[in-house]
Amino acid sequence: MRVLPVWEEWLRRWPEPADLAREPAGEAVRSWGRLGYPRRALRLHAAAVAIGQDHGGKVPADYTELLALPGVGSYTAAAVAAFAFGRRETVVDTNIRRVHARLFSGAALPSPALTAAEMRLAAQLLPDDAGTSVRWNAAVMELGALVCRARAPKCSACPVRDRCSWRAAGEPPPSYVPKGQAWHGTDRQVRGAVMAVLRLADSPVPAEMFQQAPADLGFEPSGTGVPLAALHRLNSAPEQLERALAGLLEDGLAELHQGGYRLPG
Known part of the structure; x- marks a missing residue:
């Protein structure tokens, strides 16, 4: 399973909400790895901060209080209240x-x-x-x-x-065909490739680095060679890369610092 080793590492590193809250939000995004939907890592960090500020560092047991935490919807609130605290809640997944x-x-x-x-x-x-x-x-x-x-x-x-x-009823077929989300060639794929670069970079990544190979520029941030090569293999149009970078900034998954892009501080 992809999730299990990441979950185990999170619990080892941040056993209590306060441990996560003390870290920069970018560390949560970095540790999220390639699980997808990295905004969830930002919301977990925001929830940890809120738990410290509003609940004395303890995860609340009440459905309504759980629902008020950043990134927590009705299903998550019900599931946590039920499975973590033994509350009678309607869990529907x-x-x-x-x-x-x-x-x-x-x-x-x-x-x-x-x-x-x-x-x-x-x-x-x-x-x-x-x-x-x-x-x-x-x-x-x-x-x-x-x-x-x-x-x-x-x-x-x-x-x-x-x-x-x-x-x-004779096992009638579905009335519709579930459709999965497209991936190859989409903005989501480019965003994921950019995030892979930022997770491994130990310094801000210049914008031109996303457009040109490191060999053409004469330098690269330490550790980014493999994900940069994967990004360049996508042969994305410049406007698609610009959309990906602008979207990551808007979503709070990246920030501009010293003329380059990095995970949020």
Whole structure:
């Protein structure tokens, strides 16, 4: 798994929110590595700062207080309250939505976006007892991840297969085809390549470095050779690189310093 070693390193380096809050935000982005969506690292850092300022350095257990933290949405707030603190909260992720869709609605997949009707169903199904509700959330989530999978579900191993409305309906196909996000040739790919350079640079990277090979310029920031070569192999148009750099500045993932680009301080 890509996530596990990064998670373990984060906990080793920053076991408490205050440990992360003391670091520059750029260190969170650097340690996030190639997990994707690096703005989440910025939000984790901002949440750590807020926890120190507003909650005495302790992660709050209350759903509403969790929801008020930077970068925390309804799913994350419910999941943390339930799984970390044993609270009775309605946790609804993609796997739970798929189990509910097949078991109760007879659909192969849930709707493309979460609906109010799905949330009402999940709330109605949640056991009243807090401890049981936590186990329920975890069990349905695992059922969707391991058995009631999006592709090739293991119906023969499903403990509730005899109650499944989707099987009873003859396993009709989905009403839509899920579409993955494009990557090759997109601005997202260029942004990711630029971020790989910034994560390894130990000094600000001049703008011209992103456009020209280090050999043509006669110098390069230490450690950036491999990611710079990968960036140049994309042969991105100058305007696409400019959009990527401007977007990273706007999102707070990079900053200008001493005439070059670096991770936020």
